[in-house]
Amino acid sequence: MVTVVGAVAIDMIAVRERFLDGTSNPSDIRLGLGGVGYRIFSNLEVSRRFITALGSDPISRWAREAMEADGDALIQDVSVRDAGPPLYLALMESGNLKVAASDFRILEEALSPAFVERNLGTPGAEDFLVLDANLSPALLGSLVRRWADATRVVFEPVSVEKSARHADSLRGIFLMTPTAEEMDALASGDVTAYMQERRIANALVTRGEEGATLYTGGARIDLPPKNVVGARDTTGAGDLLVALLLSCLHRGEGMEAAVRSAMRSVEERLGKGSV
Numbered sequence: 040m041v042t043v044v045g046a047v048a049i050d051m052i053a054v055r056e057r058f059l060d061g062t063s064n065p066s067d068i069r070l071g072l073g074g075v076g077y078r079i080f081s082n083l084e085v086s087r088r089f090i091t092a093l094g095s096d097p098i099s100r101w102a103r104e105a106m107e108a109d110g111d112a113l114i115q116d117v118s119v120r121d122a123g124p125p126l127y128l129a130l131m132e133s134g135n136l137k138v139a140a141s142d143f144r145i146l147e148e149a150l151s152p153a154f155v156e157r158n159l160g161t162p163g164a165e166d167f168l169v170l171d172a173n174l175s176p177a178l179l180g181s182l183v184r185r186w187a188d189a190t191r192v193v194f195e196p197v198s199v200e201k202s203a204r205h206a207d208s209l210r211g212i213f214l215m216t217p218t219a220e221e222m223d224a225l226a227s228g229d230v231t232a233y234m235q236e237r238r239i240a241n242a243l244v245t246r247g248e249e250g251a252t253l254y255t256g257g258a259r260i261d262l263p264p265k266n267v268v269g270a271r272d273t274t275g276a277g278d279l280l281v282a283l284l285l286s287c288l289h290r291g292e293g294m295e296a297a298v299r300s301a302m303r304s305v306e307e308r309l310g311k312g313s314v
Contacts, residue, residue, distance in 0.1 A: 076171040
């Protein structure tokens with residue numbers, strides 16, 4: 040079982056070759072269900088569970104109906120003063136993220152430890168517990184302390200700013216999946232030494248067109264992409280990679296083989312425009 044605790048959001052993605060500052064930009068704009076936690080959950084190919092929180096506003100109700108149709112989602116009903124629905128807005132320029140903004144206050148302030156623990160069950164040594172950095176530091180920290188020795192805890196940093204606020208809790212986990220910028224913000228030096236000091240077993244650092252670097256067992260393994268794909272919108276590609284990696288690991292593949300397999304699958308889907 041892979042249990043994901045994290046954010047679901049309404050994604051608003053604007054795609055254009057180049058955005059002009061200070062004016063309105065005609066763009067291709069899409070609206071859909073997203074959020075790091077949800078995208079990982081929705082792309083898993085093995086038994087899964089998703090734990091999150093939503094409000095009672097119309098947008099949140101739409102998200103709830105879509106997830107209930109998908110199944111395997113446990114949603115806490117919450118209300119936070121001055122907090123609207125969870126939203127993510129991104130400008131994608133020539134296939135790369137130019138800038139993004141998010142509002143996940145309803146998750147950060149209202150997803151309760153009691154609700155999460157009640158719905159977690161008892162993850163075992165072969166299960167995965169995925170925590171995304173949209174969670175509050177208090178909740179994420181308590182989950183790591185409670186479960187790091189019992190199951191395979193995975194940390195998805197989400198962004199430089201959000202990963203930094205969880206830095207003190209990242210100890211004894213099985214896997215972290217930062218971008219190069221997020222890893223620099225967390226480790227600020229020797230990644231292997233950072234992992235050894237904190238007893239982090241594995242780290243997969245994604246590097247965009249350069250591929251990824253896997254740190255495992257004290258070794259560094261650079262993994263360039265087989266093909267560089269020029270996609271107009273790469274939103275969710277990293278979350279897809281995490282989901283496919285966990286699916287491979289859950290089926291019993293070794294870490295390096297699982298990473299290579301997941302990377303190939305992401306490249307293929309990007310090439311087909313299906314991410």
